[in-house]
Amino acid sequence: MEAVDFTNYPAEIQSAANKYEEFIRARLEPDLTQVVADRDAVYNRMSEYLKLKTHIETIRSQNLDELETKVDLGSNFYAKAFVPDTEFLFVNVGFGFHLQMTLNEADEFIDQKVNHMEK
Secondary structure (H helix, E strand, O other), X not given: OOOOOOOOOOHHHHHHHXXXXXXXXXXXXXXXHHHHHHHHHHHHHHHHHHHHHHHHHHHHHOOOOOEEEEEXXXXXXXXXXXXXOOOEEEEEEEOOEEEEEEHHHHHXXXXXXXXXXXX
């Protein structure tokens, strides 16, 4: 944001402008930074749910009874994983809880969760 030069204005206008500039710098800019960070966190969670939905669609379209994949352990470290039965999967429902769901239940849950996060 480009600063406006108020030196040619009366003292009361300069004072008011300085107060508004300080309010913007001290209050609104940090609030905006936090809101953007919160929004990005929601978009990241939505992205993870949509990736899971894509995986579910792949399992269905290819009629996979078992699955060999890689699991992200964090910091881009991956481990091989074998899923012997794709009938059920565990879905993070929030607050550190995971629920075992069928593919249909997970699909429906993801749709509801993403719709809720979009609001």
